[in-house]
Structures are given as structure tokens and as C-alpha cells.
Amino acid sequence: MVVLTVVVQLILAAQTSRDVDRVLEDRADAVAGSTTSEPGQGALSVPQADLDRGVVVYAADGTLVAGIVPKELADTYAVLSATTTTQLRNVGDDRRVLALPFATAGGARGVVIVDELLQPYEDAEFYALLVSLITGAFATGAAAALAAWVTKRALQPVAVLASTAADWSEHDLTRRFALGPPRNELTALAGTLDTLLDKVSAAIRSEQRLTSELAHELRTPLTTIQGTADLALMGDDLPTSAREDLEQISVAAHRMTGTIATLLELARSDRNVAESAVSSLAGVVNETVQATPTPTAITVDVDLPDLRLGLPHALAVRALAPVVANAVRFATSSVRIVVPSSMTAGVELTVEDDGPGVQADPERIFEAGTTSGGGSGAGLGLALARRVARSCGGNVELTRREGPTRFTVRLPRA
Numbered sequence: 111m112v113v114l115t116v117v118v119q120l121i122l123a124a125q126t127s128r129d130v131d132r133v134l135e136d137r138a139d140a141v142a143g144s145t146t147s148e149p150g151q152g153a154l155s156v157p158q159a160d161l162d163r164g165v166v167v168y169a170a171d172g173t174l175v176a177g178i179v180p181k182e183l184a185d186t187y188a189v190l191s192a193t194t195t196t197q198l199r200n201v202g203d204d205r206r207v208l209a210l211p212f213a214t215a216g217g218a219r220g221v222v223i224v225d226e227l228l229q230p231y232e233d234a235e236f237y238a239l240l241v242s243l244i245t246g247a248f249a250t251g252a253a254a255a256l257a258a259w260v261t262k263r264a265l266q267p268v269a270v271l272a273s274t275a276a277d278w279s280e281h282d283l284t285r286r287f288a289l290g291p292p293r294n295e296l297t298a299l300a301g302t303l304d305t306l307l308d309k310v311s312a313a314i315r316s317e318q319r320l321t322s323e324l325a326h327e328l329r330t331p332l333t334t335i336q337g338t339a340d341l342a343l344m345g346d347d348l349p350t351s352a353r354e355d356l357e358q359i360s361v362a363a364h365r366m367t368g369t370i371a372t373l374l375e376l377a378r379s380d381r382n383v384a385e386s387a388v389s390s391l392a393g394v395v396n397e398t399v400q401a402t403p404t405p406t407a408i409t410v411d412v413d414l415p416d417l418r419l420g421l422p423h424a425l426a427v428r429a430l431a432p433v434v435a436n437a438v439r440f441a442t443s444s445v446r447i448v449v450p451s452s453m454t455a456g457v458e459l460t461v462e463d464d465g466p467g468v469q470a471d472p473e474r475i476f477e478a479g480t481t482s483g484g485g486s487g488a489g490l491g492l493a494l495a496r497r498v499a500r501s502c503g504g505n506v507e508l509t510r511r512e513g514p515t516r517f518t519v520r521l522p523r524a
Contacts (some may be wrong), residue, residue, distance in 0.1 A: 135208065142222050161176055166224075187223055209222075268296070328370055387422040402434050421521060425502060428494065448460045456521060460518050
């Protein structure tokens, strides 16, 4: 549009210049054609009707015959009064002057000089430029809006395919687009996404199988360790130091047993089974609190005690319990579990503690093996909690790092 505007202005300027010259020539020709002289006499006779503003007629010797010379053009007229050739020149920025030598039918010669004001033509050029700029801006904006609308419409199916594939890969690995052989770009993209979903599904199944096998292999020796420690603790003649060591072994074995049970349930759980199962929110919260031995005060604020969760009771407890245990571990004096009164699709439980806050990367604390605070543990609690929640369509996030620290557990609603 800028180039077009410049080109239009250049063409308009050239055309305006030609129009001004044509007007000057027509006026000069009209005066020269109406000027007469007697045969054998040099006197020129100019009709008063042709002597409008800026029209002056000179004799061949430069004598003024008719017309009034504009004061501001006196010098220019004086120079052009004796010319023998047609001359066109600009005077200042607002005048154009034409000097036209002529000869009458009676043989007398003279020069007619006319001028034309350029301001009306310049005003016309300015308005044309203004219209061009406004039209160009409007056309550019309209073209940009149209292009954005067309692009959004064209890419919307792609965005829908991508988001749907991402949702399936997270929650339902069995679904596929199945649009058949590629016929266009969208069907080709759907086929590519189906292939990616197949690979994701195969990788997850392989991971679940490996997890199940490892858990089975660990369960037997762990059960032996736990049973041996519990039997030894039943004796009355144990030294104090040995009893403390056995108690630590027993606690660690129980904790590992719970972790292995969670891994096995995740590996075995079928998405359709998980979706069909329901549990009580109040029951999940109560069991989580009771299973967390601590001197720290835990306040429970659940406004919807009859709310049902769309996942098995055991998985819901294993998604919430590590978060509560983590809060208890770092709390100074209190832990608070809250369920907001207004919810849309899922259930959001917030677990707050008055501890020192989280100084590490908010995402890194959910990585397996990450632990902090100098306490015991393998760093699997929050990682398993997030994995359990996500396997059922929920999530676990750190929503406030300090003042107080807040974790949000999102679980599906039945």
C-alpha cells in the first residue's frame, strides 16, 4: 500500500503538471487568437473579455499592450515580454507562467503571458494523498483481519487434533482418530498423531510391565525384612539401641510396602476401571489424616462431605497422602486441608502448611529421587502422588511457595 500510494502520487503530480500546462496553453491560445491588428499597422487590439486575471499582452518590442501585470510577477513578465520562443517556468512555489509569442493575421507580432495559481492543484493532491493514506490503512487493516480470520479457521482443525491427541495421551491411550489413508494435510496429520499415540501407548505399557515386574521382585524380600523386624520387635530382651534400629527398619519397610503397592496398582489399573470406580471425599480425607502420625495439628475444612470422587478409594488416598505427609514434615505448627465450596468439573483440595516454604524449583520437587529438608525418604512421595493423580485425570501442583506453602491436589469428580 505504501508503494501504491507513492506511485499514485507521482502519477497524480505528473498529471497535475500536464493539466496546468494545458490550461495555460489554452488561455494563451485564446488570447492570441482573439488579438487583431490593422494591415500595415503594428498596433495590437486585444478584446477586454479575454483579459482575465494574470493575462498580459506585449508588443514585439516589449511594450505593454493590454492587461495588468501582477506586482509580484513584474520582473518575470519583463524578462519574458521580449521572448521569441514559448517558455514555461515556475515562479516561487505557487505560480506557473507561460510566455507565448504569436503573430496576427495583419502581420503584427506580440507576446501573451499568462499565469496560473498552483494552490488549488496542490490542495487536490493533498486531499488525494489523504484519501490514499486512509484507504491504504483501512485496506491493510482489513487484509490483516481477513488473513488472521482465514488463518485461524484453517489452523483450528489442526489445533483441535493436537489438543485431542494430547488429552488422549494423558487420559485415554486406546482412542484413535482413524481417518483412513491420508487424503489431505489434516488426514495426514491425524495419521501421524495416531502413530505417535501408538508409540506412547507402547512405551507406557512397557513401563507398566517393568514396574510390575520390579515391584513383584522387591515385594518378597521386603516382606521377609518387614516380618523379621516385626518378629524381633516382639521380644522383650532387646537392647535399646537394637530396638531403635529395628523400629527404623520396620518403618522403612512399611513405607516401601506402601510405595510398591501404589506402583503395582498403577501398573495394573485399567483406565475404564478407574473411571467406573467412585469413592467418598470425606472417607479419603479421614483415612489420609489418620494414617499420618504426627504431633502437628491437622485442620480439615471440607465443605462438601458427601462429594464423590471419580477414582478408586485406594488411588485417591495415595494421591493425597504423600502431599499431606510432606506438609506435616515441613510444618512449624499446623497443616490445613481445604476443599473450596465452588468447583466446576473436578475436585480441588488445597494442603497448606506454615513451614519455611519451598526454595527449590517448583517442578523439580515432583521428580523421583528429589528430597530436601534433611529428613528421611527416597524422594518418591510427591512424584508418586502426581503420577497417581495424573493417571486418573487429575494433577498435583505447588500453587504457592510460601506464606503459607500451598499444594493443590486435583482429582476427578464422579
